[in-house]
Amino acid sequence: MAPDPDPSRAAPTNGDLARIFHEIGDLLELKGELVFKTVAYHRAADTIDHSPIDVAAAYRQGTPPRIAGVGTAIGDKIAEIVATGRLRFLDRLRDEVPPSLVELLRIPGLGPRTVRLIHETLGIATLDELRAAAEAGRLRTIRGLSAKTETTILDGIAALAAHADRPARMLLGEADEIVARLVAALRDTPGVAWIEPAGSYRRGRETIGDIDLLAETDDPEGLVERFTSLTGIERIINRGNHKAAIRLVDGPQVDLMIVPPGAAGTYRIHFTGSRDHNVRLRERARDRGWSLSEKGFLRLAEVAESPEMAESPEMAESPEMAEMAEIAVATADDPGADPAPTAILASDAAPELRTFLTEEAAYAFLDLPFVEPELREDSGEIEAALAGRLPALVRLADLRGDLHSHSDWSDGVHPIEAMADAARRRGHAYQVLTDHSRSLAIAHGLDPDRVALQRRVIAELNARYADEEADGRAPDGAGPDGFRLLHGCELEIRADGRLDYDDDLLATFDIVVASLHVARRQSRAELTARVLAAIASPHVDVIAHPAGRKVQGRDDLDLDWEAVFTAAAVTGTALEINGSDHRLDLTAERARLAAAAGCLLAIDSDAHRIEEFVHLRWGVGQARRGWIEAPIVVNTWPLADLLGWAAAKPDRVATLG
Ligand SMILES: [Zn+2]
Ligand SMILES: [Zn+2]
Numbered sequence: 001m002a003p004d005p006d007p008s009r010a011a012p013t014n015g016d017l018a019r020i021f022h023e024i025g026d027l028l029e030l031k032g033e034l035v036f037k038t039v040a041y042h043r044a045a046d047t048i049d050h051s052p053i054d055v056a057a058a059y060r061q062g063t064p065p066r067i068a069g070v071g072t073a074i075g076d077k078i079a080e081i082v083a084t085g086r087l088r089f090l091d092r093l094r095d096e097v098p099p100s101l102v103e104l105l106r107i108p109g110l111g112p113r114t115v116r117l118i119h120e121t122l123g124i125a126t127l128d129e130l131r132a133a134a135e136a137g138r139l140r141t142i143r144g145l146s147a148k149t150e151t152t153i154l155d156g157i158a159a160l161a162a163h164a165d166r167p168a169r170m171l172l173g174e175a176d177e178i179v180a181r182l183v184a185a186l187r188d189t190p191g192v193a194w195i196e197p198a199g200s201y202r203r204g205r206e207t208i209g210d211i212d213l214l215a216e217t218d219d220p221e222g223l224v225e226r227f228t229s230l231t232g233i234e235r236i237i238n239r240g241n242h243k244a245a246i247r248l249v250d251g252p253q254v255d256l257m258i259v260p261p262g263a264a265g266t267y268r269i270h271f272t273g274s275r276d277h278n279v280r281l282r283e284r285a286r287d288r289g290w291s292l293s294e295k296g297f298l299r300l301a302e303v304a305e306s307p308e309m310a311e312s313p314e315m316a317e318s319p320e321m322a323e324m325a326e327i328a329v330a331t332a333d334d335p336g337a338d339p340a341p342t343a344i345l346a347s348d349a350a351p352e353l354r355t356f357l358t359e360e361a362a363y364a365f366l367d368l369p370f371v372e373p374e375l376r377e378d379s380g381e382i383e384a385a386l387a388g389r390l391p392a393l394v395r396l397a398d399l400r401g402d403l404h405s406h407s408d409w410s411d412g413v414h415p416i417e418a419m420a421d422a423a424r425r426r427g428h429a430y431q432v433l434t435d436h437s438r439s440l441a442i443a444h445g446l447d448p449d450r451v452a453l454q455r456r457v458i459a460e461l462n463a464r465y466a467d468e469e470a471d472g473r474a475p476d477g478a479g480p481d482g483f484r485l486l487h488g489c490e491l492e493i494r495a496d497g498r499l500d501y502d503d504d505l506l507a508t509f510d511i512v513v514a515s516l517h518v519a520r521r522q523s524r525a526e527l528t529a530r531v532l533a534a535i536a537s538p539h540v541d542v543i544a545h546p547a548g549r550k551v552q553g554r555d556d557l558d559l560d561w562e563a564v565f566t567a568a569a570v571t572g573t574a575l576e577i578n579g580s581d582h583r584l585d586l587t588a589e590r591a592r593l594a595a596a597a598g599c600l601l602a603i604d605s606d607a608h609r610i611e612e613f614v615h616l617r618w619g620v621g622q623a624r625r626g627w628i629e630a631p632i633v634v635n636t637w638p639l640a641d642l643l644g645w646a647a648a649k650p651d652r653v654a655t656l657g
């Protein structure tokens with residue numbers, strides 16, 4: 001007998017529901033259920049987690065929303081949780097499979113089959129028990145396991161612990177939101193000329209620790225006052241005349257630094273970092289007789305060790321020097337903080353300080369061209385700058401389209417038309433709709449009949465776009481060259497390496513994006529073979545999110561990257577930089593290696609809803625950190641070139657024999 005709904009009980013959030021279904025997926029995996037079944041629960045959990053609708057509230061009101069991947073089986077479970085606060089199915093599963101085993105699944109290199117085997121044979125159910133057994137060499141007594149398994153497990157446990165100790169950093173979506181909120185709240189403060197983010201955020205790093213803000217204002221006191229009385233502050237860490245630091249509730253530390261008028265150039269460099277890049281700049285300055293700090297360049301009369309500094313009367317009188325000493329003990333995560341500027345001025349004359357309005361001018365003072373923030377990691381950019389070989393980095397404005405997006409036909413949120421219209425209003429010339437292929441049943445993967453239906457919808461939309469363009473009725477924001485919605489798919493590379501549609505069907509798509517979501521724990525040889533099989537297909541144009549990574553969440557697929565890069569290069573198959581802040585896959589480092597190996601790239605949103613087209617900006621940031629230039633990014637190409645490239649894949653593959 002199901003109890004009546006109890007309206008006083010706190011309704012589960014989407015996050016609560018997601019956690020429940022992830023746990024079910026994990027427990028089923030441990031029970032040895034079929035892969036598609038476990039994937040179904042994980043995907044439903046992801047969709048609920050990202051749903052804009054309050055799912056529990058909708059169920060409580062008797063209007064269950066249509067959610068991709070949530071059919072009757074999962075829908076009934078949500079209804080039960082909402083009505084009773086419990087789920088009998090999960091209770092039973094927990095009885096069958098100790099929930100502590102789920103923790104063991106997180107150990108890199110340890111799959112569900114082995115966890116089950118170890119549990120059934122030795123009764124091991126916790127991480128501590130597993131570590132002890134591995135250390136004592138007891139695992140090798142199990143048939144099929146060896147001393148090597150024990151080493152793998154101990155290494156995995158160590159990696160897990162290292163991961164847990166690392167403080168959580170923000171993903172770009174969260175950092176973006178906070179930066180936008182802070183800038184909006186402070187921009188209108190009287191006297192403020194400008195306020196902007198610096199630090200790792202400006203360098204486009206994958207994750208952000210602290211947020212650094214720089215501002216110029218006539219009224220520093222007023223700005224510090226407004227900054228330290230913002231709502232949502234947990235505590236004020238410090239507060240000075242020209243700077244302050246706060247910690248946000250449940251959020252990061254935010255440092256505000258106020259720049260004196262006309263001197264922003266070196267401040268921007270200093271507070272953008274990275275530390276390693278700035279060290280290189282300071283060395284170069286020192287070689288030329290100058291000490292570089294955020295304040296500017298100080299002429300070095302004589303370099304000595306630092307203690308005299310505070311005793312020099314000129315120093316104490318100079319507000320610049322007083323503040324420089326203060327900044328020398330800057331906070332630990334200050335991207336520009338360095339082994340303190342120890343330049344000591346021994347002469348009795350006032351030190352000569354050179355300041356610059358712009359970064360360009362400050363770099364020029366060191367005879368260097370402007371170095372883009374995303375390159376400032378001391379990973380060869382100074383050498384490239386000196387040699388005149390800095391890359392012309394791809395820009396967001398270079399993108400003419402996006403090769404990877406979803407609609408509510410598979411696991412997206414918005415209808416095809418809404419997604420296409422949004423892409424069109426971004427000024428893009430094309431958008432590729434790539435709903436999932438059929439074997440991802442839980443993501444409503446499309447069978448061939450639905451592919452045909454979808455093609456008709458796309459044709460109708462394109463007819464409307466053509467009409468509107470012919471009549472000059474294209475909406476605001478639409479690009480001058482017109483817009484077309486292309487038909488693609490996100491083609492599943494199955495566990496056995498076969499592709500999810502046959503060649504005849506694949507040949508009918510404009511663009512095919514292939515990816516791998518299941519059986520991620522296979523061996524390196526198996527995983528690599530699957531990716532290479534997709535690359536060798538005459539119809540696969542892009543490998544999506546090639547490493548299958550989740551930022552701060554999931555390890556990369558164990559692939560032979562050299563083999564992947566080589567095959568992608570010779571077949572002209574593009575590798576994706578997936579711009580989702582959860583994926584950012586390829587990494588910047590891999591993108592750079594891929595480019596060096598001669599690969600083409602695509603920078604995609606993988607948008608499942610209109611708001612996620614913002615992913616393109618993050619994808620471009622990732623590409624820029626990988627030194628990527630526009631010409632090798634296929635979605636910077638005009639439509640005709642893109643389609644020509646895709647159409648020529650069969651020939652390229654055929655020539656290889
Ligand atoms: Zn995918
Ligand atoms: Zn996708």
